[in-house]
Each structure stands twice: as structure tokens, then as C-alpha cells.
Amino acid sequence: MNSAIELEATQPTGGNLQWGLWWRQVRAILRMEVKKNFWGKRALLIYVFAAIPVLVMFLLTFADPDAGNDINKFWSSAQEIFANIFEALILRTMVFFGCAWIFMNLFRGEVVDKSLHYYFLSSLRREVLVAGKYFSGLVTSVILFSLTTAGSLFFLYWARDYPANVNYLFDGPGLGQCLTYLGVTILGCIGYGAVFMFIGLFFRNPIIPALLVYGWEWLNFLLPPVLKKISIIHYLHTLAPVPMNEGPLATVVAATSPWISVPSLLIFTVLVLAMAAVKIRRHEISYGSE
Amino acid sequence: MNESANHNSDKLIVFENVSKFYGEILGVNRVNLTISPGITSLVGPNGSGKTTLMNLMTGLIQPSRGTIRVLGVTPDDPQRMFSFMGYCGQFDSFPRGMTGFDFVFSFLLVHGFPKKEAEAMAWRAIERVDLVEAAHRKVAGYSKGMRQRIRLAQSIAHDPSVIILDEPLNGLDPMARDETKRLFRQLAKDGLHLIISSHILHELEEMSDTIVLINNGYILAEGGVSSVREEKMEEHPMQIMIRCDRPAEFASRVFASDSVVEAQLHEDKHGLFIKTRNADSFYSLLNKMVAEQGFNVETVAPVDDNLNAVYHYLIGSGGGGQA
Ligand SMILES: Nc1ncnc2c1ncn2[C@@H]1O[C@H](COP(=O)(O)OP(=O)(O)OP(=O)(O)O)[C@@H](O)[C@H]1O
Ligand SMILES: [Mg+2]
Numbered sequence A: 001m002n003s004a005i006e007l008e009a010t011q012p013t014g015g016n017l018q019w020g021l022w023w024r025q026v027r028a029i030l031r032m033e034v035k036k037n038f039w040g041k042r043a044l045l046i047y048v049f050a051a052i053p054v055l056v057m058f059l060l061t062f063a064d065p066d067a068g069n070d071i072n073k074f075w076s077s078a079q080e081i082f083a084n085i086f087e088a089l090i091l092r093t094m095v096f097f098g099c100a101w102i103f104m105n106l107f108r109g110e111v112v113d114k115s116l117h118y119y120f121l122s123s124l125r126r127e128v129l130v131a132g133k134y135f136s137g138l139v140t141s142v143i144l145f146s147l148t149t150a151g152s153l154f155f156l157y158w159a160r161d162y163p164a165n166v167n168y169l170f171d172g173p174g175l176g177q178c179l180t181y182l183g184v185t186i187l188g189c190i191g192y193g194a195v196f197m198f199i200g201l202f203f204r205n206p207i208i209p210a211l212l213v214y215g216w217e218w219l220n221f222l223l224p225p226v227l228k229k230i231s232i233i234h235y236l237h238t239l240a241p242v243p244m245n246e247g248p249l250a251t252v253v254a255a256t257s258p259w260i261s262v263p264s265l266l267i268f269t270v271l272v273l274a275m276a277a278v279k280i281r282r283h284e285i286s287y288g289s290e
Numbered sequence B: 001m002n003e004s005a006n007h008n009s010d011k012l013i014v015f016e017n018v019s020k021f022y023g024e025i026l027g028v029n030r031v032n033l034t035i036s037p038g039i040t041s042l043v044g045p046n047g048s049g050k051t052t053l054m055n056l057m058t059g060l061i062q063p064s065r066g067t068i069r070v071l072g073v074t075p076d077d078p079q080r081m082f083s084f085m086g087y088c089g090q091f092d093s094f095p096r097g098m099t100g101f102d103f104v105f106s107f108l109l110v111h112g113f114p115k116k117e118a119e120a121m122a123w124r125a126i127e128r129v130d131l132v133e134a135a136h137r138k139v140a141g142y143s144k145g146m147r148q149r150i151r152l153a154q155s156i157a158h159d160p161s162v163i164i165l166d167e168p169l170n171g172l173d174p175m176a177r178d179e180t181k182r183l184f185r186q187l188a189k190d191g192l193h194l195i196i197s198s199h200i201l202h203e204l205e206e207m208s209d210t211i212v213l214i215n216n217g218y219i220l221a222e223g224g225v226s227s228v229r230e231e232k233m234e235e236h237p238m239q240i241m242i243r244c245d246r247p248a249e250f251a252s253r254v255f256a257s258d259s260v261v262e263a264q265l266h267e268d269k270h271g272l273f274i275k276t277r278n279a280d281s282f283y284s285l286l287n288k289m290v291a292e293q294g295f296n297v298e299t300v301a302p303v304d305d306n307l308n309a310v311y312h313y314l315i316g317s318g319g320g321g322q323a
Helices: A019-039 A043-063 A067-073 A075-112 A126-158 A162-171 A174-202 A207-222 A233-239 A258-280 B050-057 B100-111 B115-128 B144-156 B174-189 B201-205 B225-230 B247-255 B279-293 B305-315
Strands: B013-022 B025-035 B038-043 B065-070 B085-088 B162-165 B193-198 B210-215 B218-223 B238-244 B260-265 B271-276 B297-302
Touching: A019 A043, A019 A075, A019 A126, A019 B100, A043 A075, A043 A126, A067 A075, A075 A126, A075 A174, A075 A207, A075 A233, A126 A174, A126 A258, A162 A174, A174 A207, A174 A233, A174 A258, A207 A233, A233 A258, B013 B050, B025 B050, B025 B210, B025 B218, B025 B260, B038 B050, B038 B174, B038 B201, B050 B065, B050 B193, B085 B144, B100 B115, B100 B144, B115 B144, B144 B162, B144 B174, B174 B193, B193 B201, B201 B210, B238 B247, B238 B279, B247 B260, B247 B271, B247 B279, B271 B279, B279 B297
Parallel strands: B038 B193, B038 B210, B085 B162, B162 B193
Antiparallel strands: B013 B025, B013 B065, B210 B218, B238 B271, B238 B297, B260 B271
16 A cells, blocks of 8 residues: 555645746756757757857967967957857857757757657746756756857967967957857856757748748848847947957948946847746647657 | 636546547547546447547647637647646657656656756656656657656646546556556545546456546446446437438438437438437427428438447446457
């Protein structure tokens, strides 16, 4: 006789706010999802992908024996080149597609595996599920792409003389710049993550919306100032310590102050997440031919 | 918060006029059903709407019309609903790369149980389905019967008081079947609500308190085992074929009436099928329509053969045919 089950499982429920419980549930989701993100078969490709900019920087600085000299002599142009690599390669390609892959798979991957219903059948608010899934994507992408940015920066500085580095890093703007690069990378993950999780949740075929976002973000520099601000790259671009030169066609718009850019991005993210939380309440499980 | 405490409905599962359409396809139609504690069997052939009904009950899909309450809670409050409900569905799939124990344990954490408690509960559930030895193996390497059992363990691990099981005996060998049935009886003895679906009536018959027969999306009969067996055919929806002009208009008019539960146009566009629970009132409606709206009705013929067939398949002595 197994009568031990009787009264034990009376969990706290009801209409009031239960942050303690929800935080525990978010951690439980993180535990499962982050493991899946880093150790699944799908993870290997993304490691290779995230390493590409580091490899590029390595080739630029190490493969050419004169690179060290050149970088010493032309430090400011080296920085500009790095700014281009950061924005064009790291932000607009690695972070963009990396987040697309990681965040769209949060829900879509489980629809493909036909395992999303286990979450829906738990004593779990759907809003908490959205939060948990989003954080797990964030943890994964922030770890991965911060390493990408840090690794790329490492090779930029590595090629230079030791004393020049120390001077620039600690007596000059260097350290601040490095931290800003990292901060912009993280903000990129935050913003793109929310957008792609939303797309992955609500579009049967997410490729087309994802490509539309991609086109919008790349053409951003041509857009009139008002439309420019409806994008993620605009804020990331104005936050970058050494802005990439967008070319002669770019529309000129006064740089947005970080005091506006950062909160704007965060508010935008919260709005997208709130929309996802509202929509998922009426989301139906249908795995196709079942 | 104090919900409108209705003591009756707080112990029951209530479907009120529930319909579900998948686009054009009918899932279930106009289901009115009240399920009391004990073991309830939901029996019907393939495609009859058993899974649809269970998915509606658990909020995996949304009804096109109607409302559902489980012990007074609606499916749009999953946090409350699944604190007392467990659902072992028909999907034979799992999150990637997990062992049996991981699977049960991880979702107990998602329920919000602290680690220690979750671990103890997971082992207890795994013991109940007799999978302790295989618990640390990857689910991907389990046999079909083992997968069925670990999913059962997952759905009962948080000690729910309402358990919904979609064809839980599928894929089990005779010994595991007996074990599982014994487990169900044990759970029901503890005062739980068990709703179990099957397409084989006699498989569940002797252990059920209530039987619900379903076919083509309609509830055919509901009640105790003996009453379902004895229930007269007249009380089941009767299908009638009608040949007439303007069948689409005819359909929309009769469909508005309470006595008609379904109207379906015939492929050749010169007639329609209707289903009625009350043939007498339908015939008087028909006469009225001919008289007042001038429909030109050619033939009226009951076509209840397939319904009879289903009923006998389910109820008849030979039915099902699987041991
Ligand atoms: N996602 C869906 N999209 C379209 N039609 C569906 C979907 N799910 C179910 N149906 C249809 O709804 C009807 C009822 O299906 P359901 O799965 O509820 O039957 P069932 O009684 O569970 O059958 P089985 O014994 O095969 O499991 C069927 O006609 C089916 O084709
Ligand atoms: Mg089914």
C-alpha cells in the first residue's frame, strides 16, 4: 500500500504573486534547456560558427608576420578595421544568425521533437515558460558570443607591443572600449533573442520572417531617421565604441545617447517578450500529422 | 482569491456544449459531459475524438465553442490545473538525450518541487511502473512498452488527483498490462479521478465505474457499464438521408433546430445527411418546412447502418477481439 502520496503534494497555488516558486521554475527550465543547447548534437555547429571571427582575427594578426608592426604603426586604422569586423561580422552575422538559431529553436526544436507538451502539462504558468526559455537562450548566446568578442579582441591586442597595450588599456580608453564591445554584444543577444524567440513561436515557417528582419537590419543605414530607430542594429551601432563607417549612402542621424539607446532596447525587448507571453496563452500543441 | 465555490462542480469534470473543429475537420461536436470521480473509460474507434477530448480537457488545444472545467478550474490556468492533474498523452516522444530518471525528475522541478522532494517523488513513481533498473538508461534506448511506462510515471509523479490517460495499455505485454491495470485500480481506490481511453471496450470494462462511448466526434452513450450496454438504440443520434432541392439552405435551416446535431451535404449536391437525437421532432420540423418554405423533398430515408455497426463493434460480444 502506497499511501504516502496523500497530502504531500499540496503546492502553493492561487492568484497571488509567487516569485519564489516562479524563480525556482525558471531555474528548472534553465537546467534542462542550457544542457540541451550546449551538449546537444545541434550545439556543435554553433561552436564552429561562433569561432569564425576569432579565426579571422587570428589570421589577420598572426598569419602575417608584419602584422604586429603594422598594427603598432597604424593603430587607429587597425581599430577601425576591428570596428568593421565587430559590426559586420560579429554583430550582424554571428550574433544575428546565432541568436536566430538558438532562440528560434527554443520552441521550434521542441515542436520538431514533439516534446513541448510536457511543459504545457506542468503546473507552470505559460508566462514563466516564456521567461525560462528566453533566459536559457540568453545564457547560451551571451556565453558563446561574449567569448567570440573577447577572443577577437584578444588577437587585436596580442599583435601589439606589450607596453603600448598596457598604456592604451589602463591609461587610455582601451579597457572601456573592450567592455563596451562586450556590452554591445550582450545587448545584441538580448534584443535579437527576443525577436527570434517570438518568430520561432508564432510562424510556421520562420525562415522568411527571419530573412525579412535580416534585410531590414542591413538596409537600416539607408532608412530615414524615424524608421532607423525601429531596429536593433541602430542602437547597437551608435553604442559601439568605434562606429563602423556605413559608407557614403548612409543617412546621417545624430547619434543616440547611450542613456536612451540602452533603455530603448531593453523596453523593446520587454515588449516583445510580453507579446510572446500573451500569445502563448492560447497556443495549441499540434505537431503536424498526428 | 475566492472563486465562486460551487461544491458540486468542484468535484466534477464538466464539458458544456464543447465543439472542436480543426479547420474544416470535425474533432468533437456539442459534447455535454459530466464525469464523476472513479474510473471513467472513454471508448471509441480510431479517429472518433478521444484524443481531441483529452487535449481539450488539458488545454493543449482550445475549444472552438463551449467551456470545460476540471474540478472548477479552466484549462487557461495551467499552474492551478496541473497541480492536481496529470496527463499521459498519445505522443510517444521525449525531450532529447534524457535518461528515464532525468525525464521524470526534471519535470518535477519544473512543477516547482524542491530538489530533494522531487528526487524522492521521481523514484516513487518509477517504482510504481517497475522501471527502477532502467531508470538511468537513456529513454532513446527504451522499448515501446518501457517508454509507455516511463511516460505514465511522469504523469503521476506529482501525485495528481485527476489522471488522464490516452490509450495507456497500448504496446504493453500481457504482464505489464495486468500490472498497469492493478495500478489504476489502486489509484482509483485512493479516491482519484481516472479517465482512460481505449478503442477496446472490454479491456477496461470490468474496472470502470463509468463508460463513455464516442464515435465520429459525438458522445453516443454514457453511464455505468450495464446501463450503457442496455441503452436502447433509439436514444443514439439517428442518421437520415434527404433528397431535395436547395439542400444547402435546407441544411442551414434544420441545423438551427435543437433536434438536429449534424447536417452534412451530399457529394452530388442534391441532398444531405442529418443526424438527430429526436426523430419525431425532426419529422415534424421537416413537414413544417415543406409546408411553409416550399422545399421540394424527394426522399427521406434513415441510414443508420454504420452507427449500428460501430455500436456492435464496441458493445457486441465479440467486439475488439484483442486479449
Ligand atoms: N491536428 C489535427 N488536424 C486536423 N485534424 C485532426 C487533428 N487532430 C485530430 N484530427 C481529426 O479529428 C478527429 C478525431 O481525432 P482524434 O485524434 O481525437 O481521434 P482518436 O479517437 O484519438 O483516434 P485514435 O484511436 O486513432 O487515437 C479525426 O477525424 C482526426 O482526423
Ligand atoms: Mg487518440
